[in-house]
Amino acid sequence: MDSIFFNGWENLFRTLIIGLLAYGVLVLFLRLSGNRTLSKMNAFDLIVTVALGSTLATILLSKDVALAEGALALGLLIFLQFAITWLSVRKRWVKRLVTGEPLMLLYRGEFLTKALREARVTHDEVRAAIRSNGLGCVSEAHAVILETDGSLSVVKKGDSRADSSLEGVRQLDR
Structure with missing residues (x-):
């Protein structure tokens, strides 16, 4: 029977290991994507940041999400952020659409x-x-x-x- 206070050492161990690995993956992806991903935020950047946080929390707490799936989701969000910012530097209409x-x-x-x-x-x-x-x-x-x-x-x-x-x-x- 599950308790609201403690569900066993296995769950704690999983959260610890997955948390360390997922955090490491997130930091690695953010460093690979460049400083622009972590720059002063506009509305688009805020949405991506919230999505990254939500994804990380899901990876940590949901047994239904494997680390590889979570890493792929984090990578996809960061890639999309990179692609949109890359386009916004080159295409004025993309910049206006994304940042105003x-x-x-x-x-x-x-x-x-x-x-x-x-x-x-x-x-x-x-x-x-x-x-x-x-x-x-x-x-x-x-x-x-x-x-x-x-x-x-x-x-x-x-x-x-x-x-x-x-x-x-x-x-x-x-």
């Missing part, structure tokens, strides 16, 4: 209301980003951009390259 585009929320001290609504970002969040960049008020910011990873970037007024740094940023009509 940065969106301008404030330009020359004025809030872009339509963009704020689309991004579901409040004026207060933009002001907080401005303050965290050492600026005292909205009028000191040339632009605030919602990046593809969800962070807010602030371009300060007076930067000689301010407008050129906004290339590739989507701007909605007010």
Whole structure:
């Protein structure tokens, strides 16, 4: 009879051995796939990371999944991540599909209301980003951009390259 507290030494031993091996396989695959797999995450990267964690947990805890099957699943997820990022560097439409585009929320001290609504970002969040960049008020910011990873970037007024740094940023009509 199974217990909710202890199902026997065999199950613990299996979890220990499979856990060590599966973790080793995951680390090896991540190292082989390159630094991009572990870089700052956008929404696509977050989904892959959650899927990797879920797969690892399944390998560890399900007796129905052999280590080889789990390793194949981990390898497949990492390969797909590698392939999509490889394509996104070479094909702009793939990059836009997978990561989206940065969106301008404030330009020359004025809030872009339509963009704020689309991004579901409040004026207060933009002001907080401005303050965290050492600026005292909205009028000191040339632009605030919602990046593809969800962070807010602030371009300060007076930067000689301010407008050129906004290339590739989507701007909605007010």
